[in-house]
Amino acid sequence: MTAAALFAAACSAAPAPQPDPPAAAHVSAARLSAALPDDPVRMVLPATGAETRWTQGLDVFVRQQARTAAKRCARAQGAALPEQAPLTFIRYYELPDLAFVARHGLSGTAEVPDATPGPATDASATATAAPAVVRRCLAEGTAAAAELRDRFAALQGQWFDTLVSLRRDPSVVRALRTLPGCLAGHGIRVRDENGFFALADTREQTTAPDRLPAVERALGSAYATCMRPVEAVREPARLRLRARFLTDHATEVRTLRATLVPSLHRAEEKNGVRLVFPAP
Structure with a gap:
């Protein structure tokens, strides 16, 4: 996954290649909480980068x-669904988790546990489900997710729309x-934050695999250091x-506080999926 995708960032065209930053010291893998x-x-x-770890976990849980x-x-049909890409925790461009990035780099995050251990089908399953079965079963999955997501999605969408207004705040613009x-002091010459992510993507795609973790951590360390005054x-x-x-939004918030966590616990019990969050 690219750095831009990881932070849900829209990147500009990649700038000219820059010298690789010095390798960062090894750090432990992210954990789950x-x-x-x-x-x-x-x-x-969420209003802070650290709080987005809960947001990431909630998003993954709904998709699980x-x-x-x-x-x-x-x-139940004795069939298997087509393979899907593994789920990942995705961080947020508008709310960078600088403590996490400083420790684990741009792309590092906790691994999402397998929500459905064991065989995907019963012993009689011999082939991928027919298209009609796939459509019906995916629709059941969508309905299960909507049962949870509908409890908070509208309110959350309004909140993220509200956050966008900070891009025009004079104090944020100055920061x-x-x-x-600051990034130039780390050997990273870009015009702005989007330019940084474009550069990070380029390096991710062109760095040898054995050097990539160190390069990503070094970029993450520089980003975290230079974004602290902004945050x-x-x-x-x-x-x-x-x-x-x-x-x-007092009424919606009151309902959220009363109903969300019980609904998550019910979903855990019903489907055997544990709600977990990335942790440093």
Whole structure:
């Protein structure tokens, strides 16, 4: 997965190649945590990079529910669904988790556990399901995911739309102007954040596999260092925005706090899928 995809970032054209940064020291792999936030608002409406770990886990959990329900449907037909790419935790461009990036690099994250261990079908399954069965079972999966996602998706979408307004905030704009100079001090010459991700993608695609982890960690360390002044401005601004957002959407937030976690526990019990989150 590219750095741009990992951060859900829109990248500009790649700049001219730059010298590779020095190799970073080895760091341990990211872990998983099952600890829920003290307030589900932090899982659905994150305002800090650290809070997005809960958001990532929630997103993956919903997608696991879809896959589990679809596989159960196919198993009942004695058939197998087509192979799908493994699920991954995806970080957020608007809310960079700098502590995580500094430790694990741009692409490093915890591994999503297999939600459906064991065979995908029963012993009588001999072939991939027929197209009609695939469509029906995928629809069952979509319905299972929607049962959870519909509890928070509309409110979460409004929150992420609200966050976009910070791109035009004068204090944020001023803070972002410091980024190119800081990155240049690390041997990374780009015009802006999008240019950085374009460069990171280029290096990911052209670096020898044995050197790639060190290069990615070094890029992640530089990014985390240079984005800290930006986040020092954005994070308090996001927290203020969220306080207003919670007031403006008090009824929806009250429902979210009362219903989301019980619904997640019911889904865990029904499908045998554990809700987990990436952890440093």
